[in-house]
Amino acid sequence: MIRIAFRILLHDAAKYLALVLGxxxxxxxxxxxxxxxxxxxxxxxxxxxxxxxxxIWVMKPSVETLDQTDPMAELAVNRVRSVPGxxxxxxxxxxxxxxxxxxxxxxxxxxxxxxxxxxxxxxxxMLIGSLADLARPDAIFVDAAGFxxxxxxxxxxxxATVEIGQRRAHVVGISHVGxxxxxxxxxxxxxxxxxxxxxxxxNPVSYVLARAAPGHAPADVARAISAAxxxxxxxxxxxxxxxxxxxxxxxxVAENFGITILMGVVIGVAIVGQTFYMxxxxxxxxxxxxxxxxxxxxxxxxxxxxxxxxxxxxxxxxGIGVASLFFAIFSPQLTGGLRGMFxxxxxxxxxxxxxxxxxxxxCLISVRRVLTVxxxxxxxx
Amino acid sequence: MSGxxxxxxxIEFPSAAGPIKVLKGVDFEARPGELTMLVGPSGCGKTTLxxxxxxxxxxxxxxxxxxxxxxxxxxxxxLVPFRLANIGFxxxxxxxxxxxxxxxxxxxxxVAAGSPWPDALDAARDLLNTLGLTPHLTKLPRxxxxxxQQRVAIARALVHKPRLLLCDEPTAALDGKSGQAxxxxxxxxxxxxxxxxxxxxxxxxxxxxxxxIAHMEDGLLVNVEEVLPAQLxxxx
Numbered sequence: 001m002i003r004i005a006f007r008i009l010l011h012d013a014a015k016y017l018a019l020v021l022g023x024x025x026x027x028x029x030x031x032x033x034x035x036x037x038x039x040x041x042x043x044x045x046x047x048x049x050x051x052x053x054x055x056i057w058v059m060k061p062s063v064e065t066l067d068q069t070d071p072m073a074e075l076a077v078n079r080v081r082s083v084p085g086x087x088x089x090x091x092x093x094x095x096x097x098x099x100x101x102x103x104x105x106x107x108x109x110x111x112x113x114x115x116x117x118x119x120x121x122x123x124x125x126m127l128i129g130s131l132a133d134l135a136r137p138d139a140i141f142v143d144a145a146g147f148x149x150x151x152x153x154x155x156x157x158x159x160a161t162v163e164i165g166q167r168r169a170h171v172v173g174i175s176h177v178g179x180x181x182x183x184x185x186x187x188x189x190x191x192x193x194x195x196x197x198x199x200x201x202x203n204p205v206s207y208v209l210a211r212a213a214p215g216h217a218p219a220d221v222a223r224a225i226s227a228a229x230x231x232x233x234x235x236x237x238x239x240x241x242x243x244x245x246x247x248x249x250x251x252x253v254a255e256n257f258g259i260t261i262l263m264g265v266v267i268g269v270a271i272v273g274q275t276f277y278m279x280x281x282x283x284x285x286x287x288x289x290x291x292x293x294x295x296x297x298x299x300x301x302x303x304x305x306x307x308x309x310x311x312x313x314x315x316x317x318x319g320i321g322v323a324s325l326f327f328a329i330f331s332p333q334l335t336g337g338l339r340g341m342f343x344x345x346x347x348x349x350x351x352x353x354x355x356x357x358x359x360x361x362x363c364l365i366s367v368r369r370v371l372t373v374x375x376x377x378x379x380x381x
Numbered sequence: 382m383s384g385x386x387x388x389x390x391x392i393e394f395p396s397a398a399g400p401i402k403v404l405k406g407v408d409f410e411a412r413p414g415e416l417t418m419l420v421g422p423s424g425c426g427k428t429t430l431x432x433x434x435x436x437x438x439x440x441x442x443x444x445x446x447x448x449x450x451x452x453x454x455x456x457x458x459x460l461v462p463f464r465l466a467n468i469g470f471x472x473x474x475x476x477x478x479x480x481x482x483x484x485x486x487x488x489x490x491x492v493a494a495g496s497p498w499p500d501a502l503d504a505a506r507d508l509l510n511t512l513g514l515t516p517h518l519t520k521l522p523r524x525x526x527x528x529x530q531q532r533v534a535i536a537r538a539l540v541h542k543p544r545l546l547l548c549d550e551p552t553a554a555l556d557g558k559s560g561q562a563x564x565x566x567x568x569x570x571x572x573x574x575x576x577x578x579x580x581x582x583x584x585x586x587x588x589x590x591x592x593x594i595a596h597m598e599d600g601l602l603v604n605v606e607e608v609l610p611a612q613l614x615x616x617x
Contacts, residue, residue, distance in 0.1 A: 011480025289476035294465025
């Protein structure tokens with residue numbers, strides 16, 4: 001009966017295409033928007049992701065999210081180092097400052113001051129220059145996307161001199177980093193320079209980045225740091241989740257993307273449900289003939305379920321293929337808001353399950369008419 | 382062996398003006414080895430009667446016995462395999478599955494009964510060859526004429542060797558010549574000693590193919606006419 005189900009389905013190419021394209025469109029909308037949502041939320045934790053050497057973040061108890069820093073005294077670094085289970089700990093500084101170009105243009109930037117000796121949290125990928133260049137006097141790295149907003153229509157290059165917080169700095173490297181939550185250009189430099197750029201009068205630390213000693217779980221060591229110092233400490237994953245939860249709760253991004261994804265669901269259900277319903281109604285006489293011949297309802301249900309499963313898988317493949325192509329084109333770009341965005345495997349699989357589910361539900365709603373059709377209608381002309 | 386025996390079969394349908402009695406106590410018999418025609422004006426209950434005999438229409442009173450099985454006592458669940466094993470249908474509008482080829486359409490009842498496709502296609506091919514459809518086996522129904530489509534429907538109705546064949550106006554959508562040809566094939570292939578065939582028709586031109594003609598009027602069987610062998614139409 002599977003062969004019959006496929007023949008009925010594929011016989012009317014226009015209706016089959018309408019079904020498949022409807023599902024593909026719903027898949028595209030749901031999969032792509034979910035992936036962008038995930039990438040945007042993930043961008044709120046960009047610095048945590050990129051400081052992959054550290055697996056513990058220590059901060060003041062008042063800090064709720066990554067960008068909401070509350071400076072600590074430098075002494076905090078040694079206090080963290082003294083906690084058993086800590087392999088190493090380094091200071092990290094982050095602030096927003098004003099950058100001025102030689103021709104007088106001004107731009108807000110995020111300055112990230114990394115530990116002078118270890119360079120923990122410095123960018124991993126350099127497009128121009130190398131990590132060692134950060135040791136040069138007045139050295140800063142600018143991320144590629146940020147460079148194009150600071151110096152529009154200028155090819156990526158080092159050598160420019162800028163002023164940040166009335167302190168002169170030389171661009172000695174161009175880094176490639178993912179988009180950040182604020183969207184501001186990101187300047188990496190040594191912490192001592194960053195503090196001067198932010199015009200701090202003391203010697204503050206935004207975060208202490210630490211690593212758990214071998215054999216110690218970061219979450220356990222973070223708890224020990226909190227207990228010993230009174231500071232707030234999390235594993236990288238824990239701080240990432242805390243930051244993402246804050247963003248989801250206060251930024252409105254969940255509501256915005258939620259509405260779009262919900263629209264995808266509604267459109268998907270509407271298109272698939274309506275098309276399947278019409279498809280079933282138009283084939284009602286054929287199904288009635290099968291019922292009259294002696295094909296049981298459960299076999300007809302099986303046939304229609306196979307049709308639904310097939311179109312949902314084909315539609316999903318097309319939709320997710322287009323979404324993947326979208327990310328394949330935009331993700332590797334050095335500039336633009338979509339750079340670095342990607343589709344997490346969980347979104348890929350989740351979208352697939354969801355599409356199959358809504359297609360089967362739509363088909364089961366429409367199949368009621370087929371199952372209750374009076375087979376005697378085949379005797380009516 | 383009894384074929385189809387209906388006794389005092391009655392059924393009514395609800396309507397805004399009150400229940401309408403469509404069958405009012407019909408006594409009817411279709412014997413094995415014979416082609417019985419059910420004739421009468423539109424609305425007299427012919428199609429309703431064969432729907433009750435096939436178990437497609439429930440709620441009738443009286444007795445409907447099909448080759449020893451009381452159809453009215455079967456549940457819906459029991460009726461499905463009963464129809465599949467015992468009854469072949471030929472409809473006025475053919476009701477072939479549009480996406481299936483001629484040979485696949487003819488094989489459907491066997492596949493539905495659990496036969497593997499290759500076996501079912503072999504049986505369908507044999508029958509379609511007999512019906513003169515050899516050049517059209519892989520065509521779709523819409524590529525055939527009405528007469529050819531009805532021949533495919535005959536093959537589908539007979540492929541699983543049912544004991545009862547029910548035909549509803551099989552020639553109504555056909556021109557005179559095609560109608561005669563279809564009836565001739567029905568007589569040749571459908572009528573056998575262990576099978577009964579009931580044909581509902583309005584078309585007096587095909588009466589000559591019947592062994593018996595049962596006349597219905599206003600929900601009642603009013604007359605049964607035996608056709609002498611000498612009066613039977615000769616075929617091919």
